[in-house]
Amino acid sequence: QQQVKQSPQSLIVQKGGIPIINCAYENTAFDYFPWYQQFPGKGPALLIAIRPDVSEKKEGRFTISFNKSAKQFSLHIMDSQPGDSATYFCAALGAAGNKLTFGGGTRVLVKP
Amino acid sequence: DVKVTQSSRYLVKRTGEKVFLECVQDMDHENMFWYRQDPGLGLRLIYFSYDVKMKEKGDIPEGYSVSREKKERFSLILESASTNQTSMYLCASSLAGLYNEQFFGPGTRLTVL
Numbered sequence: 001q002q003q004v005k006q007s008p009q010s011l012i013v014q015k016g017g018i019p020i021i022n023c024a025y026e027n028t029a030f031d032y033f034p035w036y037q038q039f040p041g042k043g044p045a046l047l048i049a050i051r052p053d054v055s056e057k058k059e060g061r062f063t064i065s066f067n068k069s070a071k072q073f074s075l076h077i078m079d080s081q082p083g084d085s086a087t088y089f090c091a092a093l094g095a096a097g098n099k100l101t102f103g104g105g106t107r108v109l110v111k112p
Numbered sequence: 113d114v115k116v117t118q119s120s121r122y123l124v125k126r127t128g129e130k131v132f133l134e135c136v137q138d139m140d141h142e143n144m145f146w147y148r149q150d151p152g153l154g155l156r157l158i159y160f161s162y163d164v165k166m167k168e169k170g171d172i173p174e175g176y177s178v179s180r181e182k183k184e185r186f187s188l189i190l191e192s193a194s195t196n197q198t199s200m201y202l203c204a205s206s207l208a209g210l211y212n213e214q215f216f217g218p219g220t221r222l223t224v225l
Contacts, residue, residue: 009152032211043116043202043216044155089154093211099170100214102147102154 003027004092006103013080014111021075021106023090028071030092034100035064035075038087047088048075080110115139116217118203124223131190133220135203141215142208144186146170146178149200149219161186162208193224 006023013019023033034049050057050064050073057064061078077084090103119134137144143162147155147170157170159178167178175197179187186205190197200221204214 004154006154034213041218043204043218045216046213049211099157099160100155101171102156104152104154 003101004090004103006090006106008106009104010107010109012109012111015081017080017110019077019080019084019108019110021088021090021108022072023074023103024070024072025092025101026071027092027094027101029094030101032093033064033066033073034091034093035062036089036091036102038089038105040086044089077108080108082110082112084108085110116203116205116215118201118217118220120220121218122221122223124225125190125193126225127194129190129193129224131193131222131224133188133190133201133203133222135186135188135205135217136184137186137203137205137215138184139205139215140183141205142183143206143212143214144180145204145206145214146176146186146188147202147204148172149202155202158188193222195224198222198224 011019035047036044037047038044048059052068063076066073087107091100116137145160146158161167161180177189200219202219203217206212206214
């Protein structure tokens, strides 16, 4: 049973489009929500992270939106580029430990 | 630059073999982790270690064991490999404390025949 549910599993957009990846969680003890980006043949790397005391965070073309009451958060990639083609994982962490719980991943393809 | 290296990129083993996966990090991180990555399931934590000779079970420890004799090295052991352990294995490390970024190695794709 996955504690962090991620959708969709895959996404294809044209260059300049805005892929949106959604995640939902059940455990209210989670209080840190990072997103990881993984290119083929590489390990995941931290992209951006948010704490539940803010509703939105932007870093460059990447934006996280957070809805604490709905226990949902999402990643938007603005003005997407072919170089953004990768697999994206949302994750959650609670103060009880250093164990990240990952979503199932979303494979994003940005067509030129 | 943090570097996490894994001993093999690809590995093919037979059912019943004992398999060792090695991970080394060069940033003096206290925490080290082993995950397996499967399509649609994301990354699932097998074991982690927060200090030399210390280990804690993750979400799917069955069929695996770990060893951490030195701070920079964390080994994953499959005592008797089975076909359902065919997967991508990822090692990660981080500083001690909460909310610190985990740095991942490139992964080892293990196939058990």
